Structure formats: C-alpha cells, structure tokens
Amino acid sequence: MDAPCTSLDQVRQRIDQIDRELVTLLAKRGGLVTQAARFKKTTDDVRAPARVEQVITKVRGLAEQTGASPVVVEQVYRAMIAAFINEELDTHAALQADTRTP
Template identity: 65%
Template sequence: MDVHCHTLEEVRTQIDRLDRQIVTLLAERGAYVAQAARFKKDVDAVKAPQRVEQVIAKVRALSEQVGAHPGVTEQVYRAMIAAFIDQELTEHRRLAGGPTE
C-alpha cells in the first residue's frame, strides 16, 4: 500500500476517514453477531474456540496479502472477537429468557 501524506493534518484526516469506515463495519459485523446467537444451541457454540482460530488464521493470511502487519491484525481481531463473543453471549441469554448481565 503506497500512501503518502505531506502533513500531520493530512494523516489525521485520513485516519479519521478510516475510523468512520471501520466503526460502520463494526456495527454491521455486530448486527450479524447478534443474529448468529439465534443459531447456536449453547454457550460453547457461542465461544467456538476452533472458529476463533480459523478466523485468526484467515485474517493473518489476508494481512500478508494486503501488506498489513499480521501481528497487529491478530491482536486487533482477538480483542474484537472477545468483545463480540460477550455481545453474543448476552444476546444468547436474552433469547433463552435468562438474565443478560
């Protein structure tokens, strides 16, 4: 990826632009996570550690393809997945009629 800015202000403007896109995509991903809770029978299915590792392997490979740092991508995805698992567990409990906190 060949990106060149000439001032710190340009860098910040571009980061702000990307943050808007990233947050929008997080909202979309979160909506799918909430839907996934409907299809999972129990907490183990929500946590799905094998699926987490599949996603991590996939995004690390994608990072290398697009020129991102695989370690950074993995750290970001592990944090994001953990937060989405918490969201999905809450939704799963809600659907099961249990407490959500």
Template identity: 65%
Template sequence: MAVNCESLEHVREQIDGLDRQIISLLAERGVYVSQAARFKKDSNAVRAPQRVEQVINKVRGLADELGANPEVAEAVYRAMIAGFIQQELAEHSALTR
C-alpha cells in the same frame, strides 16, 4: 488506496476517515453477530474456540496478502472477537430465557 500526506494534519484527517469506515464495518459485523446468536444452542457454541482460531488464521493470511502486519491484525481481531463474544453471550442468554 493510501495517499502521500503533506502534513501531520493531513495524516490525521486520513486516519479519521478510515476510523469512520472501520466503525461502520464493526456495526455491520455486530448485526451478523446478533443474528448468529439465534442459531447457537449454548454458550459453548457462542465461544466456539475452533472457529476463533479459523478466523485468526484467515485474518493473518489476509494481512500477509494485503500488506498489513499479521501480528497487529491478530491482536485487533482477538480483541474484537472477545468483545463480540460477550455481546453474543448476552444476546444468546436473553433469547434462551
């Protein structure tokens, strides 16, 4: 839960703590992305544009529900998904050699 900060330094401390949590969650998500590569037959299955849109729609709904900006959530997720697709394509390629 967000706290009422008394200074810019306090705001930055809170953001730094959140960044640590976010990066930890990105690392965990990356482990699952790596596992997913084993189950996909080809690079089209890795890219999965229909799945990307499902995730984006879900995230926008969660943003609305939780009081986040849906536009920001979508932009962040599109960038994150693009990065993870590149990771998964590399891992999938290595698995199929």
C-alpha cells in the same frame, strides 16, 4: 494507494476517515453476530474456539497478502472477537430466557 500525506493534519484526516469506515463495518459485523446468536444452542456454541482460530488464521493470511502486520491484525481481531463473544453471550442469554418464559 493514496498519495503520501504532506502534513500531520492530513494524516489525521485520513485516519479519521478510516475510523468512520471501520466503525461502520464493525456495526455491520455486530449485526451479524447478533443474528448468529439465534442459531446457537449453547454458550459453548457462542464461544466456538475452533471458529475463532479459523478466523485468526484467515485474517493473518489476509494481512500477509495486503501488507498489513499479521501480529497487529491478530491482536486486533482477538480483542474484537472477545468483545463480540461477550455481547453475543448476553444476546444468547436473553434469547434463551425468552424461550423459557411462558
């Protein structure tokens, strides 16, 4: 754990660093989501509500283990998953269109 911050500026600097790390991780996750679209046959496969709930259960447990708020983690993950599903639906539709083009 980092030493406690001694100023608001220091808090903001640390948050900015975490934001850079989070965005990098989101980019990696997004790349995998794009790859997953290739393996899914239908839009129902993309939406995968059972998988969404499996992920939510997993991250709530991780939140409890790490001292994060399970409520906040769930809200963030639900929003993130919804955004990635929308992006994956677009990717999936484009891939399906490509396979139908002679």
